[in-house]
Amino acid sequence: NKQFVIAPSILSADFACLGKEVQDVLLAGADWIHFDVMDNHYVPNLTIGPLVCEAIRPYAIKDGQPAMIDVHLMVEPVDRLVPDFAKAGANLISFHPEASPHVNRTLNLIRDQGCQAGLVLNPATPLHHLDHTLELLDLVLLMSVNPGFGGQSFIPSTIEKIAQVRAKLDQYQAETGRHIRLEVDGGIKVDNIAQIAKAGADTFVAGLAIFGKDNYTTVIDAMRVELGK
Template identity: 60%
Template structure:
């Protein structure tokens, strides 16, 4: 079993103090930062661009930044976010005309590459690109907004993806985004996930360190 990673989603942070918020959750024990990029086209919301990622780096954030592109198209933003300091870049297969090419573009620019699967997206899109992936992001809500409730059928999809990764003998992270909280993170881990993206479950609490510590305790019990 790979180490578990907890990634606070900055979508739920106080944007007036984004640098401070990012620093606070890292100091509280988070492993990475998650940046949701929405374009009001692929999803019905508009959030941030590469300048925000660059601003976090300029502020002094050294932690890895996991960028989730909920945009269409993706290739130009892949290049821009890589230059802005992204560590991982994940996109949706429906948002690229040439998924293999987009994955290669991410790696060419020095980032780890991921595909994000919406609740109704089939696993068939993984069939010919497994060797190009560093992570697979299972959406446990429909993308576009924070604070949504976890969709239970995601657990079966997580298990199926874990079986697929194991059968290919690959080291690929399985991330889950949407409705992740202290009450269900253990169950999500038992299904096969090892990256946990949580927004409101962390940022809506007064003590970031306490909630991240509670999540880690739940993950320890799930092993």
């Protein structure tokens, strides 16, 4: 459905059969594929890059249409990788503002490459990063864990922050008519997704909660029940 998006993070998928994992999770009812890029510099972990994005692109199909590949860049610097991910079939590219010296330039670069653009705020990153950027954003991604690893626990103070960003985005939409998605990433599971939605999130990343289970359909269905949809 349009209102609530479930975006499984393939970080917790079986990398030995990633194409099948992507196919399976979309068949199980996921909307987007969340693609976590870590560089062992901005975050202390190393994951996947444009080659892997290109490799899974043909498998990221939902109802006969390409599904969104939601690339979360935890890298520094950012700009050099943007054209590579656009060519690899990314649909949305988000980055952390403190990892790019010229945030406006990076956002424009992402849009010029034909992708949607997002900014990612860590648990302790202040909201003022949204002050002069909203008109270039399609999505705000709020981290509910510190970036770097899957399977961490949701940080409770994020709830208050989600509500604050929701208020900002609602006000912006009232003024401009533009809708910006609010995505939350880290420690989301069946037990807490309703509370996160209630605070104002509309897009939910979940890694371990989905890929850690045998039956993806069961988890995603349970999440949708919690979302009231």
